[in-house]
Structure formats: structure tokens, C-alpha cells
Amino acid sequence: MSLRLHGIGLTYPDGERTVHALDEVSLRVDPGELLAVTGPSGSGKSSLLAVAAGLVRPTAGSVHVGETDITGLNGAALSRLRLNRIGIVFQQHNLVASLTAVEQLQVTEHMRGRSARKARDKAVQLLATVGLSGKQHRRPSRLSGGERQRVNIARALTARPEVLLVDEPTAALDQERGARIVELLRDVTRQYGVATVLVTHDTQHLAQTDRTVAIHDGKLSG
Amino acid sequence: MFVAIRDIRFAKGRFALMGSVVALITLLIVLLSGLTSGLADRSVSAVRNLPATHLVFGGAGDEQPEKSFADSTVTPRQRAVWENTAGVRRVSPLGITTTRVGTPNGSEASATVFGLPPDAPSAPTGTSDSAVVISRSLAEEQRLHTGDRLSTTAGELPVSAITSDEFYSHTPVIWTTLDTWRELRTARSAGAETPLATVLSVEAEPDARLSEADSAANTLSATVGDSLEAVGSFSSENGSLLTMRLLLYAISALVIGAFLTVWTIQRSGDVAVLKALGGSTGYLLRDALAQSLIVLLAGAGLGGAAGVALGSAAGEVVPFELTARTTLVPVLVMIALGMVGAALAVRRITSVEPLTALGAGR
Numbered sequence: 001m002s003l004r005l006h007g008i009g010l011t012y013p014d015g016e017r018t019v020h021a022l023d024e025v026s027l028r029v030d031p032g033e034l035l036a037v038t039g040p041s042g043s044g045k046s047s048l049l050a051v052a053a054g055l056v057r058p059t060a061g062s063v064h065v066g067e068t069d070i071t072g073l074n075g076a077a078l079s080r081l082r083l084n085r086i087g088i089v090f091q092q093h094n095l096v097a098s099l100t101a102v103e104q105l106q107v108t109e110h111m112r113g114r115s116a117r118k119a120r121d122k123a124v125q126l127l128a129t130v131g132l133s134g135k136q137h138r139r140p141s142r143l144s145g146g147e148r149q150r151v152n153i154a155r156a157l158t159a160r161p162e163v164l165l166v167d168e169p170t171a172a173l174d175q176e177r178g179a180r181i182v183e184l185l186r187d188v189t190r191q192y193g194v195a196t197v198l199v200t201h202d203t204q205h206l207a208q209t210d211r212t213v214a215i216h217d218g219k220l221s222g
Numbered sequence: 223m224f225v226a227i228r229d230i231r232f233a234k235g236r237f238a239l240m241g242s243v244v245a246l247i248t249l250l251i252v253l254l255s256g257l258t259s260g261l262a263d264r265s266v267s268a269v270r271n272l273p274a275t276h277l278v279f280g281g282a283g284d285e286q287p288e289k290s291f292a293d294s295t296v297t298p299r300q301r302a303v304w305e306n307t308a309g310v311r312r313v314s315p316l317g318i319t320t321t322r323v324g325t326p327n328g329s330e331a332s333a334t335v336f337g338l339p340p341d342a343p344s345a346p347t348g349t350s351d352s353a354v355v356i357s358r359s360l361a362e363e364q365r366l367h368t369g370d371r372l373s374t375t376a377g378e379l380p381v382s383a384i385t386s387d388e389f390y391s392h393t394p395v396i397w398t399t400l401d402t403w404r405e406l407r408t409a410r411s412a413g414a415e416t417p418l419a420t421v422l423s424v425e426a427e428p429d430a431r432l433s434e435a436d437s438a439a440n441t442l443s444a445t446v447g448d449s450l451e452a453v454g455s456f457s458s459e460n461g462s463l464l465t466m467r468l469l470l471y472a473i474s475a476l477v478i479g480a481f482l483t484v485w486t487i488q489r490s491g492d493v494a495v496l497k498a499l500g501g502s503t504g505y506l507l508r509d510a511l512a513q514s515l516i517v518l519l520a521g522a523g524l525g526g527a528a529g530v531a532l533g534s535a536a537g538e539v540v541p542f543e544l545t546a547r548t549t550l551v552p553v554l555v556m557i558a559l560g561m562v563g564a565a566l567a568v569r570r571i572t573s574v575e576p577l578t579a580l581g582a583g584r
């Protein structure tokens with residue numbers, strides 16, 4: 001299932017005036033495709049992801065996840081959509097401090113109303129896929145930055161989502177580790193046939209992606 | 223409850239602290255409840271356990287009757303009016319006087335003399351003229367036995383029987399006949415007109431014309447329950463202990479609310495992430511409330527258990543009543559009030575914005 005944004009506009013109120021964070025943004029990502037979005041700070045990259053995730057309602061345009069037009073959904077339906085069909089990898093690892101690596105994955109299954117215990121084997125397997133076998137019992141404080149980011153990715157994949165939204169996963173990592181994370185994202189995109197949007201301002205990693213679009217002042221180019 | 227339990231395990235210290243506060247407050251409330259109840263028993267058990275529905279107070283001389291055992295006296299005329307009131311099944315006069323008695327071994331003890339007809343339902347077996355039936359605790363404290371002679375204002379009176387404990391105004395009760403009670407009392411206040419008794423204990427039908435009898439006899443009738451406050455110190459004692467308990471309940475709800483407010487603010491980042499991942503507000507609220515319930519159950523349970531243990535140990539030396547009402551009820555009230563505090567505190571989960579999880583500034 002693909003992710004399609006059509007004619008997205010997003011304005012934030014800013015005192016008297018309004019900020020145009022996104023302006024006429026249209027893009028399409030297909031299953032198994034890794035799309036990179038680059039742009040300078042403040043250009044609207046995170047805003048684009050927020051709209052695609054249903055965390056912010058665009059002021060214009062439509063977002064389709066598969067056949068679903070998500071712009072018409074209410075809050076609860078958007079929550080369910082994120083829970084079951086969209087994976088989000090945050091810029092900061094955003095792991096829950098009290099949970100071990102495997103529990104970070106289990107909790108999302110628990111939120112889906114499934115048995116956390118039954119989800120365990122699958123979660124351990126998924127952690128192995130991202131290169132964390134043997135570390136499933138560690139809490140975030142005992143994982144390195146790169147390892148946390150891998151847990152973050154594994155957590156986003158737990159529901160086998162159709163769409164994966166990744167916000168600057170390499171920002172806190174060195175060159176070497178950053179490259180490995182992008183490699184991992186490319187692999188899981190292929191393996192799970194997920195439509196992935198990777199936001200980055202790091203042009204180093206673009207070789208690993210299928211396609212790159214640039215964003216400036218809320219407008220796409222390239 | 224997935225996150226709730228793991229949060230507690232993760233932040234053991236903080237939750238242990240919170241649980242201890244809950245436990246200590248519960249312990250205090252249980253001890254206070256047991257003590258209040260025990261003291262109340264020492265103050266009014268003899269009145270509370272009277273086999274009557276109402277007590278009738280009379281004024282001294284021409285004075286208006288007041289609900290006070292100290293000031294009340296009833297006359298034979300008043301008794302007659304009450305006996306002839308429709309719906310009143312039984313009227314028995316009861317004389318109450320607190321006095322000091324001397325024991326054969328030379329010591330003195332305070333006691334309250336209940337004077338009543340030997341055939342009254344509340345008269346213990348052995349009640350007879352010129353003899354006393356005494357409460358067990360008085361017998362134990364003063365090592366008294368049946369046949370021992372007590373010196374009183376009405377002369378030496380032999381102990382005719384020992385019966386189960388009753389108390390009035392923190393003194394053990396001793397029983398005798400109205401005639402002997404009158405002698406005791408006359409000797410104390412020689413000269414004054416000797417009344418029939420202090421109050422009338424009345425067994426009345428629900429539809430009895432009590433107020434008519436009151437105005438005809440110039441008396442004041444009250445249910446036995448309402449009459450307890452007529453025992454001098456009872457209301458003020460009970461009132462201050464009750465105030466302390468209510469304050470403790472309020473403090474505990476506030477403390478729990480404050481702790482959980484800080485805790486909820488601290489974990490709002492986690493809440494935003496879980497919401498962004500698709501967790502519903504209902505899921506997160508249930509989780510947070512379950513967390514509070516665990517802490518409250520553990521804390522209040524522990525405090526309650528400690529209260530029972532300490533209370534039963536203290537029961538040897540101080541009046542302490544161990545019943546479900548003095549133990550289980552405070553524990554349950556603590557948990558309920560704690561959950562109210564918790565509900566107010568975790569309410570702010572509703573307003574956590576999942577979008578903040580996307581921001582870099584976490």
C-alpha cells in the first residue's frame with residue numbers, strides 16, 4: 001500500500017501573521033520504496049511527517065494511506081491508524097525509560113489489545129533482524145545511541161505497517177553508525193514491503209535511498 | 223497495566239516512598255479509629271447497651287429538662303405519665319452516679335453506680351438491695367471477689383456478683399437497686415429532695431406519642447443513640463478524634479494527588495510517545511490508574527496490617543477496639559480517597575499532545 005500526499009498546505013498561526021510550513025506538497029511513496037526528504041532546518045520536514053502520520057491536520061490537500069483518506073478521520077481513528085498501519089521512527093529515540101528493548105516492542109502490541117506475552121517471540125526476532133540479538137533485556141540507559149535507534153526502528157515495524165515515517169534517525173549518531181542505520185532502513189523497506197519516508201539533512205546517506213526530494217520553505221523540488 | 227508495573231519496578235525508590243507515606247497514614251488512621259472506638263466504648267458502653275429505645279431526661283426542680291445525665295432527675299409523677307403513654311411498652315427508672323469506692327485492700331477506685339429495679343431487663347443477675355454487682359475489669363484491677371465488701375457513701379456493700387464489662391464516662395459500672403442507689407446519692411448531697419432516678423429508660427413502639435408524653439411530664443426524650451452525647455465528655459472527645467481522622471484522610475488524598483501530579487508531568491514525554499505510536503488516551507489512563515491502585519493497595523494494606531498488629535498489642539494497655547469498622551473501613555476509605563486524588567492527577571494525560579513526541583526537544 002502506498003502513501004500519497006496531494007496538494008498539502010499547512011500554516012501555523014504566528015502572532016499577527018501565519019507561517020506557511022508546507023505549501024502545495026504532493027508526493028507518492030510505493031511499497032518497498034525508500035524516499036529521502038532533505039532540506040535545511042525549518043524547511044518543513046518534520047511538519048511533512050506529522051501530516052503524513054495524522055498528528056497534524058493539513059490546512060489544505062489530502063493524505064492517503066493505501067485507499068484510506070486520513071484527512072477525514074477523527075482522533076480515535078487516527079490513533080488506530082498509527083497503531084496498526086503507520087510506523088514512526090522518531091528523531092530522538094523516544095524509548096520509554098522503564099522498559100527493556102523487547103518490552104518497547106511488546107507495549108505496542110499490548111496497546112493493540114493483543115497479549116504482550118504472545119508478542120514476545122516475534123519481538124525478539126524483530127530485534128535480531130535489526131542486529132540486537134542478545135540485548136533484548138537492556139533498558140535504554142544501557143544501550144548505545146545506535147542501538148537505541150535500532151530499537152526505535154524495530155518498534156515502528158512491530159505492527160508490520162504499510163508506511164514507515166522516519167525523522168532524522170542519524171542526527172545523534174556518528175558517520176559510521178548513521179550509515180548502518182540507513183542501510184538497515186533500506187533493508188527493512190525491501191523486506192517488509194513498506195513505503196518509507198526518510199527525513200534527513202545528511203546528504204551522505206542519500207546513495208542508499210531510492211529517490212530523493214528536497215524541501216525549501218515548505219515547497220518540494222527535485 | 224503493562225507500563226504501570228514496569229514503571230513501579232523501574233522507579234522503585236519513589237514508589238516505595240509513596241507507598242510508605244500511604245502506609246503510615248493508614249496506620250495512623252487505623253490506630254486512631256480503634257482508639258476512638260475503644261474510648262467511646264469506655265465513655266458510653268453502659269448507656270449504648272441499654273435494652274431500650276429511648277431515654278427520658280427530666281429537669282432538676284422547676285428547671286427545663288436538658289439532655290445531660292449530670293443535670294437530669296426524674297420523679298415518680300413523670301414515670302407515671304410515661305407509663306400511661308400509648309405505645310410505650312416498658313418504663314424503667316435508672317439512677318446514675320459516679321462515685322469512689324474503697325476496696326478491702328485499702329485502695330480507692332472510681333466507679334459509676336447504676337441503680338435500677340432488680341427485674342429491669344438491664345439488671346445483671348445478683349442485683350439486690352445493699353449489695354453491688356461489679357464489672358469484670360473493676361474486679362480484675364482491684365482483685366475483688368464475690369463476697370468482698372466495698373466501702374461506699376451508703377456504707378459497706380458486699381459484691382454479690384461479677385459480670386461482663388460496661389463503662390460509663392471512663393469508669394467501670396457497678397449495679398445495685400434504686401433504693402441503695404438513692405442512699406448512696408442522698409449521703410452525697412444531703413438535704414436535697416431525693417428523686418426517683420436520673421433518667422427513665424423506655425421501650426417504645428415506633429408510633430408512640432413521645433412528644434405528648436414529654437410535654438405532659440415536662441421531660442425530654444431522645445433515642446439511645448442521641449443520648450450518648452448527654453455523657454459529659456463524650457461529644458468533645460469524639461469530635462476532636464473524628465476531626466483528626468478527617469484531616470488525615472484529606473492529607474492523604476492531597477499527598478497522593480500531589481505525588482501523582484508530579485509523576486504524571488514527569489512521564490508526559492513517555493505518554494506523548496505512546497500516543498504518537500497510536501496508544502489511546504483510554505489505554506494510558508487505565509494504565510496510570512492501575513498504577514495508583516497498586517501503590518494504594520500495597521500501602522494501605524501494609525499500613526492496615528501494621529495497625530491491626532499494633533492495635534491488638536496496644537489493646538492490652540489502652541482501650542482499643544479491633545473490628546472491621548475500625549480497620550477495614552479506614553483502609554478502604556484510604557484507597558477510595560487515594561483513587562480520587564489519582565484520578566484528578568492523571569487527568570492531565572488527556573491533554574498531552576502526541577505531536578510533541580516528534581519534536582527534537584525532548
Ligand SMILES: Nc1ncnc2c1ncn2[C@@H]1O[C@H](COP(=O)(O)OP(=O)(O)OP(=O)(O)O)[C@@H](O)[C@H]1O
Pocket residue numbers: 012013014019020021039040041042043044045046047048201582
Ligand atoms: N507548532 C508550531 N507552531 C508554529 N510554527 C511552527 C510549529 N512547528 C513548526 N513551526 C514552523 O514551521 C516551519 C517548519 O518546521 P519543521 O519543524 O517542519 O522544520 P524541519 O524541517 O523539521 O526543521 P529541523 O531540521 O530543524 O527539524 C518552521 O518555520 C517552524 O518554525
Ligand SMILES: [Mg+2]
Pocket residue numbers: 045046047582
Ligand atoms: Mg524536524
